[in-house]
Amino acid sequence: MNRLALTERRRMDCDGYLFPADYYEIPDVEEFQDIEAVRNHAFEKLKSYEKEPVDLYLNGGLSVEVLVAIQAAARLDIRLNMWHYDCEREIYFCQPLCWKPIPGGNEKETTEEEIVLCQGRHWGAEKKSVFPEIPAEKLFDFQWQEKKAREFLKVWRNQKIRIYLSGLTSAFVSVLNAASQENVSIVWLHYDYDTEDYFPQDMDKF
Numbered sequence: 001m002n003r004l005a006l007t008e009r010r011r012m013d014c015d016g017y018l019f020p021a022d023y024y025e026i027p028d029v030e031e032f033q034d035i036e037a038v039r040n041h042a043f044e045k046l047k048s049y050e051k052e053p054v055d056l057y058l059n060g061g062l063s064v065e066v067l068v069a070i071q072a073a074a075r076l077d078i079r080l081n082m083w084h085y086d087c088e089r090e091i092y093f094c095q096p097l098c099w100k101p102i103p104g105g106n107e108k109e110t111t112e113e114e115i116v117l118c119q120g121r122h123w124g125a126e127k128k129s130v131f132p133e134i135p136a137e138k139l140f141d142f143q144w145q146e147k148k149a150r151e152f153l154k155v156w157r158n159q160k161i162r163i164y165l166s167g168l169t170s171a172f173v174s175v176l177n178a179a180s181q182e183n184v185s186i187v188w189l190h191y192d193y194d195t196e197d198y199f200p201q202d203m204d205k206f
Contacts, residue, residue: 009060052079080096086139130171149175188201
């Protein structure tokens with residue numbers, strides 16, 4: 001199995017790292033919102049693993065980096081397993097990824113309703129949430145998270161929705177897995193501390 005880590009920020013035993021420790025050391029990244037440059041970098045780093053399975057260890061880094069890695073892997077037909085770190089037990093837990101871009105999803109009209117990933121974790125965005133609460137004992141219960149996400153997303157089946165992103169990595173991976181099963185296109189909204197505003201990342205746009 002190919003073992004990659006997300007970032008050089010935390011060194012570990014692996015075959016390589018997708019991103020440097022400093023986000024702004026990624027080629028052509030000048031602003032936090034330069035998603036295309038980050039995605040192109042991830043694509044180039046993953047090209048040698050095309051059509052192979054990859055274990056990706058989430059050893060730090062940013063949600064933007066995780067999401068562009070997922071997009072690039074899908075483009076390269078790489079089967080990703082996402083490994084999340086439990087600080088208390090000091091072990092990683094594996095979450096298989098089944099998300100794929102939805103054909104024509106980039107052309108769907110986005111619903112005006114605004115949604116947050118986890119309740120109470122968003123600046124200036126207190127709307128309905130995918131996860132009103134994730135109990136401590138469910139932090140690594142990926143089946144439970146995906147079940148909750150599917151129950152929430154089925155209302156928007158065959159539509160495109162925007163979700164404010166601030167929360168657990170496993171939670172937004174669970175939402176992507178659920179969205180694939182419910183044929184829902186996702187646009188994530190990231191908070192930019194420099195501009196003090198949100199900017200979009202459309203998962204179906206590469």
